[in-house]
Amino acid sequence: NAGVTQTPKFRILKIGQSMTLQCAQDMNHNYMYWYRQDPGMGLKLIYYSVGAGITDKGEVPNGYNVSRSTTEDFPLRLELAAPSQTSVYFCASRSTGAHEQYFGPGTRLTVT
Amino acid sequence: DAKTTQPPSMDCAEGRAANLPCNHSTISGNEYVYWYRQIHSQGPQYIIHGLKNNETNEMASLIITEDRKSSTLILPHATLRDTAVYYCIVRAASNDYKLSFGAGTTVTVRA
Numbered sequence: 001n002a003g004v005t006q007t008p009k010f011r012i013l014k015i016g017q018s019m020t021l022q023c024a025q026d027m028n029h030n031y032m033y034w035y036r037q038d039p040g041m042g043l044k045l046i047y048y049s050v051g052a053g054i055t056d057k058g059e060v061p062n063g064y065n066v067s068r069s070t071t072e073d074f075p076l077r078l079e080l081a082a083p084s085q086t087s088v089y090f091c092a093s094r095s096t097g098a099h100e101q102y103f104g105p106g107t108r109l110t111v112t
Numbered sequence: 113d114a115k116t117t118q119p120p121s122m123d124c125a126e127g128r129a130a131n132l133p134c135n136h137s138t139i140s141g142n143e144y145v146y147w148y149r150q151i152h153s154q155g156p157q158y159i160i161h162g163l164k165n166n167e168t169n170e171m172a173s174l175i176i177t178e179d180r181k182s183s184t185l186i187l188p189h190a191t192l193r194d195t196a197v198y199y200c201i202v203r204a205a206s207n208d209y210k211l212s213f214g215a216g217t218t219v220t221v222r223a
Binding site for chain 1: 144146153154155156157158161199205208209210211212213214215216
């Protein structure tokens with residue numbers, strides 16, 4: 001199993017540009033999560049999904065959108081990039097009934 | 113969700129046990145204690161969780177006080193690879209397991 005994979009690893013965006021951060025898992029997990037981590041801080045939940053077709057907001061959803069058309073994929077969309085979105089983004093997944101979340105390696109995004 | 117308090121940093125000698133404290137004095141009866149760690153620049157890694165009883169796995173032991181207001185994560189034989197930020201998180205299982213990470217404890221294992 002590859003586990004949770006994220007692409008790209010690094011990206012630099014200009015203010016106002018848009019992009020999609022990709023997340024995929026091959027463990028057939030129903031639950032998937034997107035977090036962001038600002039320098040020196042803990043992770044904050046952006047969006048999460050309890051299964052294909054179902055998504056919900058987390059703690060800091062403004063400026064982001066998600067979709068979940070398949071069990072495997074959970075892309076995060078930034079429509080109008082702002083400097084405040086400079087962060088490291090982590091995707092995670094969890095099996096129904098399990099406590100453990102599995103995290104991907106992260107995407108480091110810089111908006112200038 | 114209950115708030116947690118951890119020391120910002122601690123050092124540990126290689127080969128010795130590392131004892132990481134966490135205070136969660138407002139924990140509710142249905143809230144679990146989770147520990148994750150984050151090695152520099154990597155995604156967080158699950159370590160262990162518990163509700164009331166002490167727990168042990170291949171990575172660590174979790175000791176929860178009888179009143180559940182505090183807990184200790186024990187790394188029995190710390191190695192240099194255990195240098196990381198350790199997060200103590202309290203969360204109700206009914207809340208879709210959404211995790212809220214604080215600043216954690218930066219643990220440095222020294223040779």
